[in-house]
Amino acid sequence: MNRQTTKLALLLIVAAFGSHPAVAQTYQPSDSNLKARQWFQDAKFGMFIHWGVYSVPGRGEWVMENEKIPITEYEKFAPQFNPTQFSAADIVSLAKAAGMKYITITSKHHDGFAMFATRQNKWNIVDATPYGKDPLKQLAEECRKQGIKLFFYHSQLDWHNPDYFPLGRTGHSAGRPEGGDFNRYLEFMNAQLAELLANYGDVAGIWFDGMWDKPEADWQLQRTYSLIHKLQPAALIGSNHHHAPFDGEDFQMFEKDLPGSNTAGFNQTSISQLPLETCETVNGAWGYNKNDKNFKSVTDLIHYLVRAAGANANFLLNIGPMPSGKVQPEFVERLGAMGQWMQKNGDTIYGTRGGPITPRSWGVSTQKGGDIFLHVLDWKDEYLALPDLPGITGAHLFGSNTALELKTLAGGLLLRLPPASRDPIDTIVVLERAK
Numbered sequence: 001m002n003r004q005t006t007k008l009a010l011l012l013i014v015a016a017f018g019s020h021p022a023v024a025q026t027y028q029p030s031d032s033n034l035k036a037r038q039w040f041q042d043a044k045f046g047m048f049i050h051w052g053v054y055s056v057p058g059r060g061e062w063v064m065e066n067e068k069i070p071i072t073e074y075e076k077f078a079p080q081f082n083p084t085q086f087s088a089a090d091i092v093s094l095a096k097a098a099g100m101k102y103i104t105i106t107s108k109h110h111d112g113f114a115m116f117a118t119r120q121n122k123w124n125i126v127d128a129t130p131y132g133k134d135p136l137k138q139l140a141e142e143c144r145k146q147g148i149k150l151f152f153y154h155s156q157l158d159w160h161n162p163d164y165f166p167l168g169r170t171g172h173s174a175g176r177p178e179g180g181d182f183n184r185y186l187e188f189m190n191a192q193l194a195e196l197l198a199n200y201g202d203v204a205g206i207w208f209d210g211m212w213d214k215p216e217a218d219w220q221l222q223r224t225y226s227l228i229h230k231l232q233p234a235a236l237i238g239s240n241h242h243h244a245p246f247d248g249e250d251f252q253m254f255e256k257d258l259p260g261s262n263t264a265g266f267n268q269t270s271i272s273q274l275p276l277e278t279c280e281t282v283n284g285a286w287g288y289n290k291n292d293k294n295f296k297s298v299t300d301l302i303h304y305l306v307r308a309a310g311a312n313a314n315f316l317l318n319i320g321p322m323p324s325g326k327v328q329p330e331f332v333e334r335l336g337a338m339g340q341w342m343q344k345n346g347d348t349i350y351g352t353r354g355g356p357i358t359p360r361s362w363g364v365s366t367q368k369g370g371d372i373f374l375h376v377l378d379w380k381d382e383y384l385a386l387p388d389l390p391g392i393t394g395a396h397l398f399g400s401n402t403a404l405e406l407k408t409l410a411g412g413l414l415l416r417l418p419p420a421s422r423d424p425i426d427t428i429v430v431l432e433r434a435k
């Protein structure tokens with residue numbers, strides 16, 4: 001190639017992939033990774049845990065940034081963080097009872113505080129707190145015992161490390177001297193990730209967050225992603241960057257929105273072919289917020305789970321444990337009620353994919369094998385008109401033999417839902433197909 005064709009080739013590459021750092025399409029997922037993606041899509045429901053030293057003030061995980069607390073002051077929370085009531089067995093049992101199949105816990109949030117025994121600095125729960133133990137180790141062992149998979153959330157944004165420089169949108173009140181070395185920061189981050197992937201058994205995946213703080217920086221994503229895939233080929237990588245997935249990622253996530261909706265304002269990206277996940281809070285907070293009493297109802301939370309499944313996505317529901325390590329009763333109650341609902345109705349959620357009727361305001365459809373499940377969440381009339389679905393021969397209520405009237409019209413179906421057939425949370429209808 002002469003100089004000009006080389007230049008042209010480069011231009012074409014930039015045009016095809018955009019100017020974003022993670023461009024070349026080179027990643028080939030391993031067989032174990034592809035299998036893990038299937039497992040993930042079948043699992044449907046997971047527990048998100050935001051827990052760190054920020055639980056001590058109890059004003060959410062952004063307290064350092066929101067209240068402009070400098071590092072020297074923020075570090076004083078660590079000696080007060082002594083979660084002696086933390087029980088990995090209780091938390092994993094809570095997830096299981098809720099019908100959740102995996103847990104995604106913060107290994108490090110934006111405040112840079114590691115919730116595990118890292119050797120990369122002393123800003124971690126083992127070295128900086130009176131607790132002195134590694135909760136992620138306990139959780140990893142308990143998850144293995146109870147058959148729950150474990151993901152680690154990891155913040156690429158860091159308000160504490162002096163090498164996180166130049167600063168992005170946030171972290172300007174931390175009081176760090178200017179002039180840190182971002183390459184050294186990325187090496188620190190990769191070293192922490194290597195610890196997480198080496199010392200905690202099988203890790204189901206890494207849930208990245210924080211790239212949005214410096215979208216123009218060279219994050220050297222391919223180096224980080226290939227490190228993870230090399231250490232644990234089955235581990236699934238996802239990132240909360242709110243772009244279409246980059247090369248090397250294994251699932252796509254939507255924060256506080258169902259795939260396809262954008263109520264939060266930052267979910268404008270298209271839906272990829274990768275497994276999908278959406279996350280939400282029980283009240284308004286990720287990390288423990290003692291003043292937030294705005295709890296969603298059990299019905300709302302079940303509706304979110306069902307609507308996620310209908311949108312072909314998993315639901316990752318968050319809890320933020322208290323500084324004691326305990327989970328507040330409002331969360332425990334709601335998770336328990338969701339678990340009871342899943343015990344009865346989980347067959348129409350687990351192992352399903354989004355159904356042939358795309359999400360509607362009245363509800364969604366899911367499908368598994370030859371079965372189609374309608375989830376009627378919000379419909380007051382006696383008749384519900386459905387689009388034409390080839391091969392449907394009848395309908396009955398899920399979990400009973402109660403047949404429902406289903407008329408075939410020109411261009412659609414008409415389903416009759418007499419008041420007595422309605423369920424206040426979710427009227428689940430099985431559409432029968434000639435087999």
Ligand code: JFZ
Binds near residue numbers: 209240255266
């Ligand atoms: C991020 C975190 O900042 C937050 O603390 C929590 O961990 C959540 C799950 O993820 O929240 C975000 C991330 C990106 C945007 C907004 C909130 N964004 O791009 O607007």
